[in-house]
Amino acid sequence: SQQGEEDPQALSIQEGENATMNCSYKTSINNLQWYRQNSGRGLVHLILIRSNEREKHSGRLRVTLDTSKKSSSLLITASRAADTASYFCATGRVGYQKVTFGTGTKLQVIP
Amino acid sequence: DTGVSQDPRHKITKRGQNVTFRCDPISEHNRLYWYRQTLGQGPEFLTYFQNEAQLEKSRLLSDRFSAERPKGSFSTLEIQRTEQGDSAMYLCASSLRPLAGGTHQETQYFGPGTRLLVL
Numbered sequence: 655s656q657q658g659e660e661d662p663q664a665l666s667i668q669e670g671e672n673a674t675m676n677c678s679y680k681t682s683i684n685n686l687q688w689y690r691q692n693s694g695r696g697l698v699h700l701i702l703i704r705s706n707e708r709e710k711h712s713g714r715l716r717v718t719l720d721t722s723k724k725s726s727s728l729l730i731t732a733s734r735a736a737d738t739a740s741y742f743c744a745t746g747r748v749g750y751q752k753v754t755f756g757t758g759t760k761l762q763v764i765p
Numbered sequence: 766d767t768g769v770s771q772d773p774r775h776k777i778t779k780r781g782q783n784v785t786f787r788c789d790p791i792s793e794h795n796r797l798y799w800y801r802q803t804l805g806q807g808p809e810f811l812t813y814f815q816n817e818a819q820l821e822k823s824r825l826l827s828d829r830f831s832a833e834r835p836k837g838s839f840s841t842l843e844i845q846r847t848e849q850g851d852s853a854m855y856l857c858a859s860s861l862r863p864l865a866g867g868t869h870q871e872t873q874y875f876g877p878g879t880r881l882l883v884l
Contacts, residue, residue, distance in 0.1 A: 757805075
């Protein structure tokens with residue numbers, strides 16, 4: 655079963671705008687990861703944030719984590735058409751090796 | 766290319782047939798994972814190996830599914846007596862468990878997937 659839920663399910667923006675996606679989860683976690691998946695392809699790891707971290711940056715990506723609210727957000731700044739993809743959060747629980755993926759946000763960036 | 770590879774990329778089979786997929790992880794990675802993804806959903810965990818040992822299996826992995834990693838390198842996932850509900854993308858991922866151990870999950874690197882269609 656899916657541990658997390660992303661919100662919104664779909665997002666359409668103009669190139670150059672910022673895109674924000676949210677992830678909510680249910681149980682205590684070790685870390686939370688964000689992945690990107692282009693249509694019909696494998697997943698690409700974007701960023702990992704640990705439970706004791708609140709914010710992390712990587713290039714145009716900014717991830718926040720609020721463990722008290724069991725939520726995370728992914729911000730993509732200055733979006734490009736190449737950012738068009740589905741974005742998934744994946745949570746790693748204490749005591750488990752596997753990660754559990756959310757349902758994904760489908761992002762479309764219009765040139 | 767030193768990433769995770771999967772073979773075949775696409776498989777069409779008739780209901781009741783057996784299929785086998787192969788995954789070659791990144792060479793130094795000691796952990797290997799199988800996931801299943803249906804349209805519009807996130808990947809769902811099936812099983813994972815540390816070296817050749819299968820350490821965890823999901824309840825999704827019915828007795829028609831079997832996975833092996835005999836030498837701790839490549840892995841195979843076999844589905845016997847396929848059903849139409851088995852149609853999905855099967856994803857493999859690998860990661861490197863640090864020698865020092867620890868309780869944090871490592872970054873998983875995914876292959877391109879095998880898309881299965883059962884007619």
